[in-house]
Amino acid sequence: MDGSPTLGITGVTGAIGGHVARLLSERGEPLVLLPRDPAKAPELPRAVVRPADYADGNLCERSLEGVETLLMVSGRESERRLDEHRSFIDAAAAAGVRHLVYTSFMGAAPDATFTLARDHFATEEHIKAAGLAYTFLRDCLYADFLEAMVGDDGVLRGPAGNGAAAVVAQADVARCAAAVLLDPAAHAGVTYTLTGPEALTMAQIAHVISAVRGRPVTFHNETVAEAYESRRKWPAPDWQYEAWVSTYTAIAAGEMEHVSDDVETITGRRPMSLKEVLLAR
Template structure:
């Protein structure tokens, strides 16, 4: 086994990138940990830490030197995220990276209801146009995130109607990414859609949270104007309001309801349910 790290991992200070790095480190693989703040990167055996800011192309090009395959966690939501993605991909091409494994979003399409899914589709297309080998992991909404949608009054509010969403666990996404990265060539040109084991309505999600936490949580189906109005208490640009509201309208439209077997196919175990995640299993 070579000691030269040809596998790069971004997002290593976050939930998914950090867990992917830990999983691969346990396999004894040499890694390049790419972090916006290197001081916060995990300390792992056979890993080197290099600075990487998606918006700084030259910095990323230098930090990607010698990396053949990179795990690209999508950047933080911002008005400049697409520019930053393009900058990082251009740096990867210049550094002669061969393969990108990218965390995309379920339903990524140019006309997706969820506005951020359009950015993910544009990123996928940019990677393809760059001539890189690729694997796309299109994640559904994260089950780990759902409790943060509950207001202080115990109510989840949004225009989701009776639509369902096949939420997926951070841990399962990380395990799938690690499985792909162990032999990226075997997954070249493949798009996986990562979901949990069932599609749940927001009312069902509220019930499960109530059941596991022992506190009353309910769902209120807002109208779209109500949804925009209720979010005005948080100062934000228009694109952010659109993203917040369209999270729910995409669920109402049925664009996140498909359940796949991709998690089980890649990891060898059944995808974690919302109850599993809430219980820390």
């Protein structure tokens, strides 16, 4: 694949990967777009599209041939996500990828309260073990998702107590990823924590949504038992219920409250607030 682009991006049909691809395309960068379904890939100048299903290591190895710097957007939530991540990382190493930029989660650790943050930590460790140069973007909870967490009755529910979260805009995560991909050597071996400009309690988040949307939104601090029960109306496997509820218990434990200046350090611009995210939608 001589002469082909050496910069690869996964998740291009989603919010983060798609935004990164557009940002780099606007700069005239040649790209390899790596969606699961090539038919859904954005049409961008100087971009080639190759299929990449994280669970299919052989396919990914072929599609990654010639790619030197790679954005790995974490895969869709599933019981097998960690296995699929490992398969993709192994394929990247076998294909000769030199630097992998991975969208992880704030506070990723083997004992993190948020269950999926444990999988993110395990993914980070596998990237290191594969011998790849890396940059980890540990994102806080996405500000873009918060409004969708409000029930039809205008209530935001969860066992978050008075804990706060420094929620981050997906647009800021994308801008950070694009900047790192343009100069990977400057960010090699670095783990960034990407947050918004302030940490907000769930009650404060409800207030911001209410003020911007002009409708009453309140927060109800559920017990853990109430949280599991209220989510049973959506059929899901046990690991999914645990992930949903532990999002809130991690906030209660203070694991998302740290406000970082990494977004501004990487991009040179102040991160968006929740209010700004809502107004931009």
